Amino acid sequence: MLFAALRLNRKLKEKDEADPRTENNTKEGIKKEKKPKKEEAEHPVTTKKKSKEEIEAAKALKIKKREEEEQQRWRWWEEDKYEDGVKWKFLEHRGPFFPPEYQHLPDNVNFYYNGKVVKLGLAAEEVALFFAQMLDHEYTTKDVFRNNFFKDWRKEMTLEERVLISDLNKCDFRELHTMHKEKVEARKAMSKEEKLVMKEANQKIVEEYGFCILDHHRERIGNFKIEPPGLFRGRGEHPKQGMLKKRIQSEHEWLPPAGHHWKEVRHDNTVTWLASWTENVQGSCKYVMLNPSSKLKGEKDWEKYEVARRLKSCVNGIRQQYQQDIKSKQMEIRQRAVALYFIDKLALRAGNEKEEGETADTVGCCSLRVEHITLHDLLEDKECVVEFDFLGKDCIRYYNKVPVTKRVFKNLKLFMKNKEPGDDLFDRLNTCLLNKHLSSLLPGLTAKVFRTFNASITLQEQLQQLSNMTDKPAEKLLSYNRANRAVAVLCNHQRVPPKTFDQSMANLQSKIDGRREQLALAKSELKLAKKEVKAHSSDSKLQAVVERKKKAVQRCEEQLMKMEVQATNREENKQIALGTSKLNYLDPRISVAWCKNMEVPLDKIYNKSQRDKFAWAVDMTGADFLF
DNA sequence: AGGGGAACTTAGCAAGGCGCAG
DNA sequence: CTGCGCCTTGCTAAGTTCCCCT
Numbered sequence: 001m002l003f004a005a006l007r008l009n010r011k012l013k014e015k016d017e018a019d020p021r022t023e024n025n026t027k028e029g030i031k032k033e034k035k036p037k038k039e040e041a042e043h044p045v046t047t048k049k050k051s052k053e054e055i056e057a058a059k060a061l062k063i064k065k066r067e068e069e070e071q072q073r074w075r076w077w078e079e080d081k082y083e084d085g086v087k088w089k090f091l092e093h094r095g096p097f098f099p100p101e102y103q104h105l106p107d108n109v110n111f112y113y114n115g116k117v118v119k120l121g122l123a124a125e126e127v128a129l130f131f132a133q134m135l136d137h138e139y140t141t142k143d144v145f146r147n148n149f150f151k152d153w154r155k156e157m158t159l160e161e162r163v164l165i166s167d168l169n170k171c172d173f174r175e176l177h178t179m180h181k182e183k184v185e186a187r188k189a190m191s192k193e194e195k196l197v198m199k200e201a202n203q204k205i206v207e208e209y210g211f212c213i214l215d216h217h218r219e220r221i222g223n224f225k226i227e228p229p230g231l232f233r234g235r236g237e238h239p240k241q242g243m244l245k246k247r248i249q250s251e252h253e254w255l256p257p258a259g260h261h262w263k264e265v266r267h268d269n270t271v272t273w274l275a276s277w278t279e280n281v282q283g284s285c286k287y288v289m290l291n292p293s294s295k296l297k298g299e300k301d302w303e304k305y306e307v308a309r310r311l312k313s314c315v316n317g318i319r320q321q322y323q324q325d326i327k328s329k330q331m332e333i334r335q336r337a338v339a340l341y342f343i344d345k346l347a348l349r350a351g352n353e354k355e356e357g358e359t360a361d362t363v364g365c366c367s368l369r370v371e372h373i374t375l376h377d378l379l380e381d382k383e384c385v386v387e388f389d390f391l392g393k394d395c396i397r398y399y400n401k402v403p404v405t406k407r408v409f410k411n412l413k414l415f416m417k418n419k420e421p422g423d424d425l426f427d428r429l430n431t432c433l434l435n436k437h438l439s440s441l442l443p444g445l446t447a448k449v450f451r452t453f454n455a456s457i458t459l460q461e462q463l464q465q466l467s468n469m470t471d472k473p474a475e476k477l478l479s480y481n482r483a484n485r486a487v488a489v490l491c492n493h494q495r496v497p498p499k500t501f502d503q504s505m506a507n508l509q510s511k512i513d514g515r516r517e518q519l520a521l522a523k524s525e526l527k528l529a530k531k532e533v534k535a536h537s538s539d540s541k542l543q544a545v546v547e548r549k550k551k552a553v554q555r556c557e558e559q560l561m562k563m564e565v566q567a568t569n570r571e572e573n574k575q576i577a578l579g580t581s582k583l584n585y586l587d588p589r590i591s592v593a594w595c596k597n598m599e600v601p602l603d604k605i606y607n608k609s610q611r612d613k614f615a616w617a618v619d620m621t622g623a624d625f626l627f
Numbered sequence: 628a629g630g631g632g633a634a635c636t637t638a639g640c641a642a643g644g645c646g647c648a649g
Numbered sequence: 650c651t652g653c654g655c656c657t658t659g660c661t662a663a664g665t666t667c668c669c670c671t
Binding site: 222223225227232233234235238282286349350351352354359360362364392393394395431432435446447448498500503504507607608609 | 653654655656657658659660661662663664665666667
């Protein structure tokens, strides 16, 4: 079967589902290598002593595999680009993978309403289970969530069910909840063999659905699995939290024309998605797209950094201009200039308008409101300080106290004059206006390019400043992480500290303490040994002892240093997420060049999938690269 | 000239697998 | 060898931008 880009509709019939659990003995390729090894490990037929050789062999195999992979890699960056807009010439794929249909609960698991067992129909029961599964999540205690859920749930009920079930508080989902928890436990408790079977079944699905052929090359698909139905979980105070996210496919029988599984098969090669559908909660489109390692994504990524580098070469002029524009007679231009100042200096997002009541109340630069900033003529010994406090993307709080120029400060006062806290700070500005202006300054320039540019240039500068060739490997890595961290702070990439943070920090600390004692001991032993040597002039045996002790001290020191660096790094990273900037904002060529210059292996910086994503950069970048 | 939708990037969280210390 | 913490991976929500339509 050959599909071009496919467009689906949730009303359509489910595609023939290949049962992942069917027996199939024809395992090929990669799996063949893996399987026997594992079995050997479980049933050590011969001696364990072999393990060293085995490890060596495994290493060699890994290297060989890596090389093979490297040889097979599509070096699209060495090819000519297509004419504008064309994304591919040939595309073949299997269509997306659909989640399994819902099966009725076992007879002994009951839902109760008002204390009495109620056997729900398939539709209502499925939705009830969504709620039951989340019972120990905070979500289910929130009014908005509960109300939205209940409203949507009732829509799935039969008339009788709807008549009966009128109050969520009288619903008892506990048995469903327990069943779900048991299922999770059972999955965890599966034996190694069972887990392996599951893994292989999943592999099979990936093999079948997870790839497409694009212009004669096999490319990994990013999200080939259709999102299963469930309850919508927005972030922050989302007005739609708890609503039912419906199953993508046919609950409506009136479709589709016989023999056609898809709403429409489109052959549109100006587009990068393989399939799309409309999601019912927000009414937006969702897409099946390729993996970040694909040509389509990689090429775009590369281009993104090239635009950012172009900005680098003209950013001084642009900065001068917006400083000038702040004095403009036209209010619109002054607002634009101040907004751009923030975007450039603070790496704020553009800030599109959002429909009220449809999403959580978050803002970016252009959508800042008066209530989001406080002006301080003097704060902590600094003049003209702007205090920002607002919720940005994903409801992550942005809090920052920033000294600004007098001009900017005066303008902000002006913009805020006679306004209510809820009014727009930049009432004459929106992202469209701003971006139009930007693209007139430099083709391809938009607000978000500043984020990319400032992130990447910060990394480069920080790496330059922080790293020393003479440092130990662990120290070099700490420097890299610190540079990365500076970017994450700039971009406000946060995370909630892991639940186990304090504990694991304490554990590490006690390990450090232990090692310190060990070091002290080793040192005193060394001293003693040296004394011995002196006392008995140069006895060669004693000399050897000294050497040994010296080595021990050295080893101890190294390990201690390593752990201390690790502790510092972890502490500094407590609330900061490095991944997002690494993956989306930092030109990978900066990191590749740094690794070459510092003689740090690349895989200390990038894991496998990151190396795949940035293969183009890894391949083309020399030590002399400058962003 | 602005509203809305399509297309694509950016985002944090949670589960689970994997590696490492004890 | 095993238990545990960390990292990777998957998931999907939430942004940005562009373009078309009115």
